[in-house]
Amino acid sequence: MIEAVGQKFLPQYFRVLSDRLIPGGTAVLQGIICPDAYYDRYCKSSDFIKKYIFPGGHMPSIGAIKSSLPNDLKIGEIKHIGRHYAATLDHWYSKLKKTWKGYPNPFHAWMKNEKNILDLGYSETFHRRWQYYFCLCSALFANDHIDTIQFTLTKEV
Numbered sequence: 001m002i003e004a005v006g007q008k009f010l011p012q013y014f015r016v017l018s019d020r021l022i023p024g025g026t027a028v029l030q031g032i033i034c035p036d037a038y039y040d041r042y043c044k045s046s047d048f049i050k051k052y053i054f055p056g057g058h059m060p061s062i063g064a065i066k067s068s069l070p071n072d073l074k075i076g077e078i079k080h081i082g083r084h085y086a087a088t089l090d091h092w093y094s095k096l097k098k099t100w101k102g103y104p105n106p107f108h109a110w111m112k113n114e115k116n117i118l119d120l121g122y123s124e125t126f127h128r129r130w131q132y133y134f135c136l137c138s139a140l141f142a143n144d145h146i147d148t149i150q151f152t153l154t155k156e157v
Helices: 007-020 036-043 048-053 062-068 082-098 106-111 124-142
Strands: 026-033 073-080 147-155
Touching (some): 007 062, 007 147, 036 062, 048 124, 082 147
Antiparallel strands (some): 026 147, 073 147
């Protein structure tokens, strides 16, 4: 979850990672990224996710990752899996809907041993906020506005 590191800590994060790798060692990372084309604008703006879901979170771009790397770390293979992540978010949204007191078939939720989210102490606002987040992110991933990548970093010998 490189997006939890924060923009100003990316260089330090990668320096520590480099310090922990032996020469020739490889790290495998996964993270949600922003396209390079609008990364600068993203850095200067606020949005729903930054405000309500992940305060302090930051989606780096591939360019930002590369420019934050120490000289001894090299990016290897990059796999783009954001469209698969859209399906995951759709599944999470479906599961979240089943925990809502207004779910059309409460018996189904009971049979699946799912709890009513309000009975667990969460507010309706919290629940709706997360519904919106899952739907928003699913659309962003499905339309390539954001992406999830898995990539390798190898320390030079």
